Amino acid sequence: MPKIAVFPGSFDPITIGHVDLVERALPLFDKIIVAVGVNNQKHTLYSLEKRLHWLEEVFHSDPRVEVGYFNGLTAHYAHSIGAGYLLRGLRNASDFDYEKTISQLNHIVGEGLETIFLISQPAYSHISSTIVREIIKGGGNAEPFLPPEVFRSMNGK
Ligand code: ADP
Secondary structure, eight states: OOOOOEEEEETOOOOHHHHHHHHHHHGSSSSSEEEEEOTTOOSSSSSSHHEEEEEHHTTOOHHHOOOEEEEEEHHHHHTTTTEEEEEEEESSSSHHHHHHHHHHHHHHHHHHHHEEEOOOGGGTTTOOHHHHHHHHTTTTTOGGOOOOHHHHHTTTT
């Protein structure tokens, strides 16, 4: 059975922290599906289409990484595509507190679905999509936090 992991998130927008996590997780899995969880209650800065387009651009050269999206429960999505693992990143203690509960729930709802956590590298642990959105909304330069193709696309280059 191929080892398939879903890396779920909002990716609003994808940052170099997300990319680093996927690259470091690749040796652990046969395939990683980077999937946007569509949450109608959550207002996003960028449309689903834009977020998916950027994910496709960033990962297009690696056939082991696919891009997708889902409505509803992450565990149901993972089951529907034959993934036995979720991938998540931990930057700090508050990530841990939040992720611990979610992973325990997903283990039950997903009937054995395991969440694999990677601790972020020190160079990326301060980076979040939230911070990047704030910088962009405030007119600052988000280039240091974004994959180059995403920065170029945001700036019409
Ligand atoms: P969500 O809305 O589900 O938190 P995000 O797109 O913000 O979605 O994050 C998706 C996943 O990526 C989470 O597990 C988060 O901890 C991880 N992540 C985000 N930024 C980083 C980073 N800089 N280093 C490592 N992991 C990260």
